[in-house]
Amino acid sequence: MTSTSRHFPGVAHRQGIAYKVAVGLGLVFLLWLSVAVSFDGIFARRDPVVALRWAPWSSQAKIVESTALATETATGTAATATGSGTTTDPVTIAKARTLAQQALERSPVQASAARAIGVAALSAQDNATAGRAFTYAARLSRRDLPTELYWIESNVTRGDIRAALHHYNIAMSVSVKSRAMLGNILIAASAEPNVANELAKLLTTQPRWLPEFYQRLMGQGENPATLSHIANVMAFDARDPGQAPFVSMALNRLVALGAYDNARALYRRSVGGADETVRNASFERSNHLQPFDWIIASEPTYSGIVETRGGWPHGNVLTVTGTEANDVARQLLLLVPGQYRLSADTANVRQERETRPLLTISCVSDNRAVISAPFAAAGAKPAAMQGTFTVPANCHAQWITIRNTPSFDPVDSDPWIDRIVVQRIGR
Numbered sequence: 385m386t387s388t389s390r391h392f393p394g395v396a397h398r399q400g401i402a403y404k405v406a407v408g409l410g411l412v413f414l415l416w417l418s419v420a421v422s423f424d425g426i427f428a429r430r431d432p433v434v435a436l437r438w439a440p441w442s443s444q445a446k447i448v449e450s451t452a453l454a455t456e457t458a459t460g461t462a463a464t465a466t467g468s469g470t471t472t473d474p475v476t477i478a479k480a481r482t483l484a485q486q487a488l489e490r491s492p493v494q495a496s497a498a499r500a501i502g503v504a505a506l507s508a509q510d511n512a513t514a515g516r517a518f519t520y521a522a523r524l525s526r527r528d529l530p531t532e533l534y535w536i537e538s539n540v541t542r543g544d545i546r547a548a549l550h551h552y553n554i555a556m557s558v559s560v561k562s563r564a565m566l567g568n569i570l571i572a573a574s575a576e577p578n579v580a581n582e583l584a585k586l587l588t589t590q591p592r593w594l595p596e597f598y599q600r601l602m603g604q605g606e607n608p609a610t611l612s613h614i615a616n617v618m619a620f621d622a623r624d625p626g627q628a629p630f631v632s633m634a635l636n637r638l639v640a641l642g643a644y645d646n647a648r649a650l651y652r653r654s655v656g657g658a659d660e661t662v663r664n665a666s667f668e669r670s671n672h673l674q675p676f677d678w679i680i681a682s683e684p685t686y687s688g689i690v691e692t693r694g695g696w697p698h699g700n701v702l703t704v705t706g707t708e709a710n711d712v713a714r715q716l717l718l719l720v721p722g723q724y725r726l727s728a729d730t731a732n733v734r735q736e737r738e739t740r741p742l743l744t745i746s747c748v749s750d751n752r753a754v755i756s757a758p759f760a761a762a763g764a765k766p767a768a769m770q771g772t773f774t775v776p777a778n779c780h781a782q783w784i785t786i787r788n789t790p791s792f793d794p795v796d797s798d799p800w801i802d803r804i805v806v807q808r809i810g811r
Contacts, residue, residue, distance in 0.1 A: 446483040451500050453480035454507040480504040495525035502534065527558045536566075545582045553586060556593040563593050567600050574614075575607040584617040602633035608643030615650055622654035628672035639675055639748075644718050644781050651676045662784060663715065665804045667700040675716040686788050688712035693731070693800060696766065701731075701802040704741045704788050714785040717745065719806070721777045728804040730759040731766040732797045741799055742787045743769070745806075747779035754779065759799055766802075772809070 453476050481504040491497050502517030518538075521531040532555035539548035552570060556563050573579045587594060598618075605611045615634035620627040631654050638647035651673060652659060664671065664678060667690045671677035680688040686706030693701050704712050726743070733740050740758040747754065755773035775782065786801060 446486055446500075451480075451503050453477070453483070454500075454504040474508075477504060477508045480507065493524055495521045495528040495531060498524060499528055499531045499534075502531075526554050529555055529559045529562055545579055549582055549586050553591050556597070557591060563596055564600075567593075567597050568604070570597070571601050571604050574601070574605070574610045577609075580607075580610040580613055584614045587614060587618060598630060599633060602630075602637045605637060606641070608638055608641050608646050611637055611641075612643065612646040612650060616653060620654070622673055625672070632673050635673060635676060639716060639781070642780075647676070648718055661719065661806045661808075662717065662804050666698060666802055667702050675714075678713050678715050680713045681711065683708075683710075686710040686712055688786065695764070696731075696802070698729075698802060701800040702786065703798050703800040704786065705798060706788050707790050709789050710787065711785050712741075712788050714783050716748070717782040717784050717806070718780070719745075719775045719782055719808075721775050721779070723772065723774050723809050725807045725809050726755060726757065726769075726771045726773060726805070727807075728759075728769050729766040729802045730769055731762045731764060731800055733759040733762050733767075733799045734797055735761045737761075739789055741789055741801070742785075743801070743804070744785045744787060745773060745782050746785065747776075748781040748783060749779065754782070759801060 481501070483500075485501060498517050498521035502514045502521060505511070505514035505517060515538075518531055518534050521528055522535065525531075532551045535551040536548050536555070539545075539551065552566055556566050570583065574583050587598070591597075601614070602611065611634060615631070618630070620630040622628050622631050631650070634650060635647050638644075638650065654673060663676060667678070669677075671680065680690070680702070682688075683706070685708035689703040689705060690700050691703055692699065693703075702713060706712070726745070728743060730741075737758055740761065742756055742758055744756040745754050746752060746756075754775055755771055757769060757771040760767040760769035784804070784806070
């Protein structure tokens with residue numbers, strides 16, 4: 385026993401009580417602090433009012449509440465970023481500005497706090513303060529999406545397309561989730577030539593969002609001039625298997641839009657060489673740029689096989705196989721109106737006309753056939769098939785199709801075709 389406890393037992397008792405009270409208060413404080421921190425983490429974004437009751441210092445809760453008061457819209461949207469929500473009363477705006485200022489004072493390097501000041505200032509129609517706040521937010525971080533949305537809208541309003549695209553690039557580079565929304569806006573805007581020109585320049589820098597955006601552009605774009613311009617500026621190498629699909633995307637979209645001349649010009653630029661009526665007519669090259677190159681089926685019940693045949697001195701042929709009547713190969717043609725002669729070499733073709741494969745040329749616009757010729761009957765020794773046809777004036781593009789028509793006889797003769805020629809004979 386200490387001297388204090390021996391001589392002043394009452395004091396010692398009180399000291400013990402004080403110690404226990406202090407410890408108890410400390411535990412209560414720690415518990416409250418733990419709960420407050422938990423509420424801050426859980427409710428700062430979900431329910432900032434509740435979070436501020438428990439954690440009145442929470443910068444994040446103040447940012448969320450300030451933005452909600454200033455815009456009266458959901459957070460994280462373009463309306464939030466630009467302050468384009470419903471105009472609120474002066475008292476509410478003043479409260480929003482106070483909360484935002486408090487958040488920035490507590491977290492001076494938090495971009496979202498500076499952005500909250502900008503949003504509140506916009507709601508008060510204080511554009512000068514808003515511009516300074518968003519400038520500061522952009523300097524603090526390139527990862528704050530609402531800030532980038534503000535600068536996109538601000539630059540578009542001023543007509544500075546290049547600056548707007550700069551912020552599009554930042555936003556889509558750092559926010560994968562924004563790419564669909566911003567990509568759709570860009571695609572719609574790219575119908576304007578000045579936007580298309582600047583966008584093409586940006587895309588040549590190979591931004592990280594290029595593959596996803598290019599696929600979306602070539603799937604949704606409606607302006608053939610824009611699509612053709614961007615595809616030509618990008619100048620993808622059709623000889624590279626990794627780049628050829630991008631050329632094919634553009635070709636398919638241009639064809640779908642009926643922009644056949646644009647598509648043909650892009651194909652010629654991509655492959656070089658002389659223009660051919662039927663491309664790769666002897667099946668000697670790879671087919672990468674559909675639909676101008678052959679689209680060859682490879683299905684369990686019908687397919688086309690490019691291969692060599694013994695005794696045939698002209699290289700590859702296309703063998704028609706399968707038990708299902710279907711198209712095994714097709715290619716887009718762009719024949720001008722007039723008369724034409726069709727010829728090809730075929731072999732291993734049965735005598736029964738109804739079982740022979742068909743070579744058909746039909747108009748893309750209405751699918752009407754201008755010629756549908758069965759393969760010439762032949763054994764192992766090839767025979768020549770020939771025919772003439774006329775392309776009418778309203779048939780601007782055609783499909784040349786090789787179709788399998790198998791017989792009920794289970795013995796497969798493996799018919800094949802080679803050296804397909806379409807030659808104009810009349811003007």
